[in-house]
Amino acid sequence: MSMIFLWRRRRAGHGGARKDECLDMELSIPTHFHCPISLDLMKDPVTLRTGITYDRESIEKWIDAGNKTCPVTNQVLRSFDQIPNHTIRKMIQDWCVENKAYGIERIPTPRIPITPYDVLEICSTIEASRQHDAKKCLDLVRKMKNLAKESERNKRCVVQNGAGCALAACFELFASFSIEEYTDLLKEILSALAWTFPLGEKGKSKLGSAISLRCIALFLKGEDLSSRKHAILVLKELVSVDQSFVNSLMEIEGIVEALFQIVKLPICPTATKACLVVIYHMTLSENSEMITLKFVEIGLIPCILEILVDGDKSICQKSLGILDSISSRDQGREGLYKNALTMPLLVKKILRVSDTATQFVVSILRKLCMGENENAVVEVMQLGAFEKLLVLLQVGCGERTKSKVTELLKLMNLYKDELECFASSAGFKFLKRSN
Template identity: 70%
Template sequence: MTFSWRRRRGGRGGDGKNEGFKGINQDMELTIPTHFRCPISLDLMKDPVTLSTGITYDRESIEKWMDAGNITCPVTNQVLRNFDQIPNHSIRKMIQDWCVENKSCGVERIPTPRIPITPYEVTDVRSRIMAAARLGDARKCQELVGKIKHLAKESERNRRCIVGNGIGSALADSFESFARSSVNTHMSLLKEILAALTWTFPLDEEGVSKLKSAVSLRCMVLFLKSDDLSSRQNAVFVLKELVSADEACVDGLMGIEGGIEETLFQTVKVPICPKATKASLVVIHNMILSSKEQSDIITLRFVRIGLIPLLLEILVDGDKSVCEKALGIMDSICSLEEGRENAYENALTVPLLVKKILRVSDTATEFSISSLWKLCLGENERALVEAVQLGAFQKLLVVLQIGSSERTKEKVTELLKMMNLCRDKVDCVDSSMGFKYVKRSN
């Protein structure tokens, strides 16, 4: 039995499958043998593997099937005795020969797949990395880290296998070990380990404990202050994961001489890349949300170095994710009296907070309302009048109509009561605004 495949007219149609047929002449019909197609995807197999039931599938398709929790063979429905996937070299060679035979039709040869890494191999490399760290063998450790990075780049499957078998903890252990020995001596190796760590999260408890040590944190802050953009980027990525996983990391960062606030501020002010900016904002937010005693100190430090104008600048044209993070920080800053005073002194604060209500996301709306509520505490008449002039009253009515969290509803209600007392003092925005800010449901 065979399947027939006909390329659509126009050269750019189709559903994106059968990538090997990009060059086939229009209207040419090509017959593909059934046993060359994966029984799951019905696409030409690129890496055929055989299960214990004797049925051959494309590796990517059967792995997705197994990752979904299935324990049976899709074709026979038999329970699999094991999950071994044996490469079917015979079928793969036949497919490659068929591709070569049809080269004149524009069929590209399926490349010979690389053998994926196994959990046993990852465990072996993990043990060797930790042994090299204990012996202080930087050359061997760098060689093994390079090998891991190379294998991870080969395929997403390799990366999942590497991460799933604890390589992150070994890297964290090595990072602390060589940082403790001498940062200057092992600078190149530490940069390599840090780069690999960025894609190995989440780490287990042991790995996190190694990275949140004073030695490791000092080394990361050193990289964050360096002129090497790649190292700065990797350092802030790792710090973001650490402060999100363990609040104790904030205490460790606070204990570093020279402080980290100015460094994070500069990372946002002079962006490396959008991801690094978002990561920096996450670190700042987690630092501000630390324990109450530390939180106030950290927040005021950020306020005094000029974080508020920088956040407002981000809000002018930032994307959804960045705006949410910036508004979250602004909301925390407005919890302090000095923070509120500094925020209100900036002419852009109230206009931008009002503008972001119902314009970005539900999260951004809640942060905007909370910040505005805090600014208006004590019936700050100037802030209330300005908000009403900008149409906040109508927007808040819409928020009540479309629904929000109970805490946000309480703040909206309080704001409306306060604003209602000010409405006769200003020329209000046309109340016919209606529901133009409500997003349509998909």
């Protein structure tokens, strides 16, 4: 099989030929220059133990997809080593240069991807030098980040070979020395930690220590937007894997205010989502009553309701999760009752965002209407909640949600005769008041 380039070259203007006259020509790519998988000209040819050469990107996608055989020979690969084929790469580059006049661009010499050994060597050097040379540590962290930026493959290699654990240990150590003196190094490590999860047990214990958490919180409360973003991303990863980190975080003075500021004055959607996750876990903690009161007093509920208005699916789900958690407390329900946006937004989100969002809405409405809160029940009925909940039963939902929906409908049925808009609901008299 051969591949063909088609290009146009302007003919010399002799013999009366028109200036715009063009000549179509075909250029064949030598068969051994194209990848057997993608059929494209290889940019970074590598050879497997089977002797077949592929473009590195194509064969890596093949292997990452779970394939364990050579695509051409179908032999089982006992090793996934990819040896750079410098001979073929040089031949391809020379061919590109020879055909430059026909619009062929020379393929640049690819960077050699890092290996697990390279990552382990950097990590061990960080371990050896961190107690003596902060500048050397800073250079190594930057080197690691630059290598990871070169390709997704490099980034995966860095993450999978213990970089996060080494960085977490380094972060804790220098934070214990002096945050002010080593601010630049700590910020650089924090920016790398934001994408090096999972850390392993040792890494989590180092980054989740009281010293490390206080340092992260300090950056979270600072003015540097980039550091605030990295801080909240790291906190999100920590609290998502271990509830004990949530409890430690809640003991830090000013953490509630710092989190609230990220929601109130967004840095970016990624930071907002991470912050919502942290707040959600905090409101689910053992000491959630005190935390809920703080968040309510500081104005979190109006802020959450505002971002619910036009938030995307992910933000809506996380925001509704927080409201569901908050509504379990008296202070939370009181704050929701006081806001005019609460009921209209909740009813609007039923069946509009996702199954998860709808489940949260049903749970919140049930809590707000508990105890036969007449004002709440009447308001949601006037907003069309009764019909939407009936539709939800028809389209189907989980058993727990179905039970809550039925309970809400029974409660609303007590007030339907008082509302003209529900005159047509007489057919639902079988819905009895729940005990």
